Amino acid sequence: EEQLVESGGDLVKPGGSLSLSCVGSGFIFSNAWMNWVRQAPGKGLEWVGRIKSKVNGETIDYAAPVKGRVSISRDDSKNTVYLQMNSLKPEDTAVYYCATGGFYLDYWGQGTLVAVSS
């Protein structure tokens, strides 16, 4: 059974940094394109970015609101994808999900909460 488990969410002050992790199991992680999607409290879904598989060049794409402040990476030996977030703003407060998929997002983790507040 495919499973994704995110971790690393926390309360941080504006301007701070945070690193999220997502561990996958039950599928061939190295073949998967991995996405980060966030959801602010009571709001809809917002794509943050994605990293393609190694065979697809590990190309990374970011959404405009986070570009330059976040970095996505992966370690296929650990079945893990990371989201490094810097210069955090209150508007970055959200549940952050990782999800597999290059077109449709077929499997999602349970999410991890990032709260940015002084």
Place this chain on the structure above:
Amino acid sequence: EIVLTQSPDFQSVTPREKVTITCRASQSIGTDLHWYQQKLDQSPKLLIKFASQPFSGVPSRFSGSGSGTDFTLTINGLEAEDAATYYCHQSSSLPVTFGQGTRLEIK
């Protein structure tokens, strides 16, 4: 950026009713349109991929149609467990975008 606009934003429906949710794209996206269901306090789940293809394990009462700019998610014979927010999502071009969501309440 491709904007996806769903309608309605909210609908209150009775069990066994037929429900139709629409998603309109700001430009043509072929069939690169997917639908998700998100129940309260849960992560989203894929229902329909590429406009009309049911994802594995999705009940047959869920179906999708459309191409280009206009898409529809239909639930035939609504059940109480279908209370959720439904999102469309386009993967035709970056950035990937989602509709604003349609919340279904079961009366």
